[in-house]
Amino acid sequence: MRPSVILHSFGYFAQGALATVAVSLAAIAIGFAIGALVCMARLSRQALIVRLGAIYVSVFRGVPLLVQLLFIYYFLAKFGVDVPALAAAIGGLACSSAAFQSEILRGALNAVPRGQGEAAVALGFRSVDIWRRVLLPQALRISVPPLINEFILLLKASSLVSVVGIAELTRVSMNVASSTYRPLEAYVGGGLFYLAINLCLAGFGALAERRLSRAGVR
């Protein structure tokens, strides 16, 4: 074990870490949008739409992420749809994360006491206002800690996009391993970067949880 190998490639690792964070951020944001749509579908009054939402969740949660990524990147190409690597990576991560995020949002909406919505109806709020001023503010607050948790999981899952050739942290570690002939140091280095990012996120999550719970008391 020679730590100097890690120090030598420090800038390279940092670039990879930046790419990992960027890809994960894009995926979690797009995943949130899709997840919100899926969550709306599952709360719809139309049975067919509810069913479609449930199928989306069960497929994207049930099929391994690597299979989804390879499907988008390699197999879609064989059907004549050419997807660029970056789009495949972010799209795959986002679609899979959307399934989890829709469940988080649904759980959060269910956790808002029923009386809140009923009280708003009784006061004559329009349904848009009920959502905008009563349900969503509370539900989003409840969903912040699990969403940060989902972001940590997504960040770890993003190591799989190295297989479609994105130069993120895992791919960078592989490159360092093959160019220095020191796989042990390369992967320990990459792992330390992942650990540092995740510890920051976990700390941020704990902070957010504390602040939000204080606001909830008020």
Add this chain to the structure above:
Amino acid sequence: MSFDVLWRYAPSLASGFGVTVFCWGAGGALGVVLGFLIALGFRAGAAPLRWALRVFVEVFRGTPFLMQLFLLYAGGPAIGLRLSATQAGILGLGVYSSSYFAEIFRAGFAAVPQGQVEAAMSVGMTRFDTLKRVILPSALVAALPPIVNTLIVLSKETVVLSIITVPELMYQAQTMAAETFTAFEAIFALAVFYWLLVEVVSRLGRRLELMATRFLSHEAL
């Protein structure tokens, strides 16, 4: 969709499925046992041991599984650990999942009311007996549903083993797709096999939980 390609590749797909199930079973079992030992260490160990275990758990939960596999498979030889791809895969799955199982067992232990432990001590049970007869039965029942859940998640993680060339289902399906240009058939085979695996595991898990809770309701009477 051409079924004769699937038929021709059925033996290799079936053997891949076998390897997947084997790696998942062996890795999961290793993870449960290791995780249990870690949780015991959390409970009973001295402070330095507890500290070391906490670092272990945080490291393995905080880094991607793929990274751990590369470290084990490619980095292992540098410290004299020469493993075949399958061995590295099983060991990797076991160590990775042990950090999750450890937390599950720890939560299970924490769910046992302190009064029960105090009661056992006050009637003169030894520490070992308290563990065996009072803490473990209810802790294990509490831990069972999240354990089954983690095992299901783990069955999907086995796909990652294909990247370090473990000849499991994903690897065989990709080989088939590459050799015969049959993308759709490969996806179809993957879907059927993984669906089968997850379905069987969740059914077994549900039955196990039912058995465990029945035992619990007997206790309550």
